[in-house]
Amino acid sequence: MKYSQLFGKTSKTVSKDATVASHRLLLQAGFIRQLAAGRYTLLPLGLKVCKKIENIIREEVEKTGAQELIVPTLHPIELWQQANRDKKFGAAMMMVNDRNQAQFTLGATAEVIMLDLVKQFAPSYKDLPINIYQFSQKFRDEARPSGGLLRTREFVMKDGYSFHTNEADLKETYQKYWDAYLNIAQKLDLKIIVVESDNGAIGGAVSHEFMVESEVGEDTIATCTCGYAANLEKASFVKNSINLDEAEKELSEVEAVRGTTMEDGVKLHNLPLNLQIKDVVYVDEKGRFILAIIRGDFMVNETKLKNLVLSNELRHATEEEIINILHSVPGFISPVGIRQNIDPKSEFIIVADDSLRTVKNCYGGSNKKNIDLLNVNIDRDYKADLEGDIAAACEGDICPQCKSQKLHLIKAVEFGNIFNIGYAYSDPMNGNYTDKDGSLKKLYMGSYGIGIGRAMAIDVEVHHDDTGIVWPKSLAPYQVHLIGLDGMGEDFYQELLLKNIDVLFDDRDSVSAGAKFADADLIGIPIRLVISKRSQEKGGIEYKLRSQKESEIIDKKNLISKITNYFN
RNA sequence: CGGGGAUUAGCGCAACUGGUAGCGCGCACGGUUCGGGAUCGUGAGGCUGCAGGUUCAAAUCCUGUAUCCCCGACCA
Numbered sequence: 001m002k003y004s005q006l007f008g009k010t011s012k013t014v015s016k017d018a019t020v021a022s023h024r025l026l027l028q029a030g031f032i033r034q035l036a037a038g039r040y041t042l043l044p045l046g047l048k049v050c051k052k053i054e055n056i057i058r059e060e061v062e063k064t065g066a067q068e069l070i071v072p073t074l075h076p077i078e079l080w081q082q083a084n085r086d087k088k089f090g091a092a093m094m095m096v097n098d099r100n101q102a103q104f105t106l107g108a109t110a111e112v113i114m115l116d117l118v119k120q121f122a123p124s125y126k127d128l129p130i131n132i133y134q135f136s137q138k139f140r141d142e143a144r145p146s147g148g149l150l151r152t153r154e155f156v157m158k159d160g161y162s163f164h165t166n167e168a169d170l171k172e173t174y175q176k177y178w179d180a181y182l183n184i185a186q187k188l189d190l191k192i193i194v195v196e197s198d199n200g201a202i203g204g205a206v207s208h209e210f211m212v213e214s215e216v217g218e219d220t221i222a223t224c225t226c227g228y229a230a231n232l233e234k235a236s237f238v239k240n241s242i243n244l245d246e247a248e249k250e251l252s253e254v255e256a257v258r259g260t261t262m263e264d265g266v267k268l269h270n271l272p273l274n275l276q277i278k279d280v281v282y283v284d285e286k287g288r289f290i291l292a293i294i295r296g297d298f299m300v301n302e303t304k305l306k307n308l309v310l311s312n313e314l315r316h317a318t319e320e321e322i323i324n325i326l327h328s329v330p331g332f333i334s335p336v337g338i339r340q341n342i343d344p345k346s347e348f349i350i351v352a353d354d355s356l357r358t359v360k361n362c363y364g365g366s367n368k369k370n371i372d373l374l375n376v377n378i379d380r381d382y383k384a385d386l387e388g389d390i391a392a393a394c395e396g397d398i399c400p401q402c403k404s405q406k407l408h409l410i411k412a413v414e415f416g417n418i419f420n421i422g423y424a425y426s427d428p429m430n431g432n433y434t435d436k437d438g439s440l441k442k443l444y445m446g447s448y449g450i451g452i453g454r455a456m457a458i459d460v461e462v463h464h465d466d467t468g469i470v471w472p473k474s475l476a477p478y479q480v481h482l483i484g485l486d487g488m489g490e491d492f493y494q495e496l497l498l499k500n501i502d503v504l505f506d507d508r509d510s511v512s513a514g515a516k517f518a519d520a521d522l523i524g525i526p527i528r529l530v531i532s533k534r535s536q537e538k539g540g541i542e543y544k545l546r547s548q549k550e551s552e553i554i555d556k557k558n559l560i561s562k563i564t565n566y567f568n
Numbered sequence: 569c570g571g572g573g574a575u576u577a578g579c580g581c582a583a584c585u586g587g588u589a590g591c592g593c594g595c596a597c598g599g600u601u602c603g604g605g606a607u608c609g610u611g612a613g614g615c616u617g618c619a620g621g622u623u624c625a626a627a628u629c630c631u632g633u634a635u636c637c638c639c640g641a642c643c644a
Contacts, residue, residue: 532603
């Protein structure tokens with residue numbers, strides 16, 4: 001390709017809105033262009049890179065036995081409703097009507113479509129596992145797209161789906177995908193941290209995310225040197241016992257003229273924070289009031305809480321709701337006796353973190369202003385409707401796996417994920433197969449995703465310097481960036497083409513050498529060749545790797561083999 | 569959805585207390601240059617996001633609205 005013919009140009013300036021490096025560089029180097037919030041055009045250079053990523057993914061994913069197909073983008077809303085996923089995805093779904101007012105959604109993911117497809121072939125155990133995948137445009141009406149291609153409303157995803165007789169069978173495919181993802185990441189020159197994760201809107205039980213450490217990442221992951229790694233949404237930690245050897249003392253009310261913060265309580269009673277009970281009131285999408293209680297030194301993890309109470313959405317209760325509906329007082333909420341006060345028409349759930357089993361004789365509010373309770377004990381003084389882990393892990397907490405070392409929190413971007421979905425879709429949609437004995441059994445499902453545009457952005461995030469992108473050779477839009485100076489280069493360009501070398505030839509004659517070098521740095525093609533009077537006087541063509549500072553003059557005859565060797 | 573900022577030429581930005589729009593880059597043409605974003609000259613390019621209002625006069629003030637960005641909420 002001649003640069004003068006290439007559609008899409010580099011630019012000297014780029015909007016100050018592009019604060020993330022990959023966003024700025026991809027814009028500036030002419031790989032992408034924005035159409036609307038979270039919607040980007042892939043220009044020829046950008047598309048070339050994405051196609052290379054797709055091919056790498058295709059090659060590795062097919063090793064799992066997956067077969068490529070493609071399903072429509074518009075999904076009849078009824079299918080989503082069958083699986084109850086329309087509510088899970090909620091506002092993120094793009095809705096469309098046809099001329100008959102039939103409702104469709106623009107595919108955000110394709111579990112329901114793929115399951116429906118599989119059902120149409122009435123599979124028997126002999127057909128299983130079924131392992132299918134596609135590359136297709138996904139639509140998610142994200143509340144706030146950000147970071148260029150890192151979070152968009154419209155993107156190409158490789159989404160794979162597998163169908164099994166049981167979980168053990170899924171695990172085999174799951175492991176194959178795991179390995180495939182690591183191979184893909186290696187080819188993309190990305191260092192992956194695999195973490196346990198929450199299944200979120202996809203549903204199911206266990207899943208893993210393939211993360212790349214990055215300051216611009218929207219996720220936080222907890223890691224330990226022992227190998228433990230989990231998304232913060234899922235990460236657990238050791239909750240040490242505080243004073244379990246104490247005898248339970250008598251519950252008592254005391255006057256407590258104080259502010260409404262945890263620290264105010266600590267100061268007033270001169271008792272440790274970890275003996276205080278923290279009370280947080282939430283309201284979910286069904287209008288249920290949820291009182292989450294937890295040891296004072298811990299924080300509530302809303303994702304864990306949502307999973308425990310089976311809610312899709314939580315918000316904090318307002319002060320008015322606490323006063324008028326719970327008949328309590330902000331800052332003085334307590335699980336003790338709160339239930340009696342509440343209007344029985346309002347559904348009310350008390351959820352206790354298991355950390356409340358690590359303490360005795362706790363203190364906190366009384367649901368009355370300026371009165372606190374001392375020596376509060378679970379079971380004796382209050383009971384929870386649900387108990388479990390709803391605590392957020394923090395930097396320095398003790399690792400749940402080795403139980404000795406401290407967790408370290410790092411920011412990361414999600415490169416891909418694999419979901420063990422189980423029966424989350426087969427149940428509501430009657431996704432069955434016929435077993436050996438002729439009986440119908442539920443299909444056990446898995447799903448597997450990688451966003452292509454995001455993968456490209458992560459790669460730029462990881463591989464760039466002050467002057468531009470530094471593509472790994474597997475992804476570079478071209479292998480060689482040939483710069484012709486002094487009107488030279490055409491003959492050698494033709495020669496490279498004949499040798500099947502993928503070359504971008506900067507043939508512009510109205511542009512200075514400096515501008516060409518700057519553009520080459522920006523675009524980031526691995527090998528830069530310069531052919532000029534000067535290089536010829538020195539006996540050949542200048543050869544320089546984008547990733548290195550030094551260049552060398554190489555004789556034309558040896559150059560082709562040097563290039564092909566570099567790429568093998 | 570809450571808070572903040574923005575919208576003027578293809579891109580990046582100016583235009584004070586209202587007087588009818590300019591700079592840089594890029595683009596076109598012509599010269600001189602030619603190994604790290606050269607330079608000189610000439611030129612093209614704008615219903616100032618949109619809709620109302622105030623005024624003799626609006627890019628500028630007011631109201632509404634749309635879009636974009638950032639922080640948060642949400643989402644993976």
